[in-house]
Amino acid sequence: MAANRSSYKHYENRSASGDVAFFTTTCLDFVHAFADPHIRSLMAASLIQDCSFYRAELHAFVIMPHHIHFIARVPEGRDSSWLAQRIKSNSARRILPQLARGTLAQFNQQRGLNRRSFWKAGF
Numbered sequence: 511m512a513a514n515r516s517s518y519k520h521y522e523n524r525s526a527s528g529d530v531a532f533f534t535t536t537c538l539d540f541v542h543a544f545a546d547p548h549i550r551s552l553m554a555a556s557l558i559q560d561c562s563f564y565r566a567e568l569h570a571f572v573i574m575p576h577h578i579h580f581i582a583r584v585p586e587g588r589d590s591s592w593l594a595q596r597i598k599s600n601s602a603r604r605i606l607p608q609l610a611r612g613t614l615a616q617f618n619q620q621r622g623l624n625r626r627s628f629w630k631a632g633f
Contacts, residue, residue, distance in 0.1 A: 525590035528583065530569065533594055535633040536577040541616045543628075545575045549605055549613075553578065556601040566593055594633040602628035 525531035537543050544550045550573050557580060561568035564585050571580035584590050606628055609617070617628060 525584050527586045527588050529590070530567075530581060530583050531590040531593075532579070532581050533590070533597075533633055534577060534579050535594060535598055536630045538617055538628060538630055539619070540576045541613060542575040543605070543609065543613055543617075544573050544578075546610065546613070549608060552605050552608060553601055556604050557597060560597050560600050564588075564593065564596060591633075598629045598633070 544553055553573050554571070557571055557578070558568060560566075561582055566585045567583035569581040569583070571578065582593065584593055606614070606617075
């Protein structure tokens, strides 16, 4: 019997402080920004630096061509949404100036449509 899609619930990822959470976030319009080894290294350094700064214990991460996955403990007094927002904002600020012209142009095609510059909404 086929599942009734209307019965599915949207999962809200709101891990509380001290919880270990799995995060996934994707580049705007699935641009393969991390195919460039330099940009991939910048993303790794940004993630490690932010987790250290915000006292989010980083357990593991992987950087794919257009998205990242990581597992981290949510800092005390914060939730997973706050941590994801900080990591996405900081990494975009660090990476955007370093992108090759062609890659930046791919992001610019979408920028005006949704007011985002690097990451898709949500995580």
